[in-house]
Amino acid sequence: RVTSRPRAALNMAAHLVVGTEVVRPASGRREELRAAIAAADVVHLHIVHSYWLPPRWLFREIAAARTPVVWTLHDQWIMTGRCAQPGTCRLWEDGCPRCPDLQAYPPARVDNAARVFTRRREDIAALR
Numbered sequence: 001r002v003t004s005r006p007r008a009a010l011n012m013a014a015h016l017v018v019g020t021e022v023v024r025p026a027s028g029r030r031e032e033l034r035a036a037i038a039a040a041d042v043v044h045l046h047i048v049h050s051y052w053l054p055p056r057w058l059f060r061e062i063a064a065a066r067t068p069v070v071w072t073l074h075d076q077w078i079m080t081g082r083c084a085q086p087g088t089c090r091l092w093e094d095g096c097p098r099c100p101d102l103q104a105y106p107p108a109r110v111d112n113a114a115r116v117f118t119r120r121r122e123d124i125a126a127l128r
Helices: 005-018 027-039 055-065 113-125
Strands: 043-045 069-071
Touching: 027 055, 055 113
Parallel strands: 043 069
Antiparallel strands: none
């Protein structure tokens, strides 16, 4: 486990307000993860939006290590600004200008989908 349950709970609360996780793993865990990323031939990502660590932080660590990435998609989170299962919503095609369903997983109280969409594209573009 990279992040403790209390940190994950803080990330869940942060996600409700700012639209993404903000609490990084504890410093010892961060160093372990950095070392593992640097030593890897390839990083294989799966679901990175489950409150355990900020995806933006993870993407930056991988990009800094210049480690190649393979990503198995289990949902559509990577394509949207917020939700994992957009259903019939196609607003992600226009940059998620507004979220019609803030209760869709992962739920949010504040609509930051457009900002998160833009940042996510920048972060993903930095990966190899």
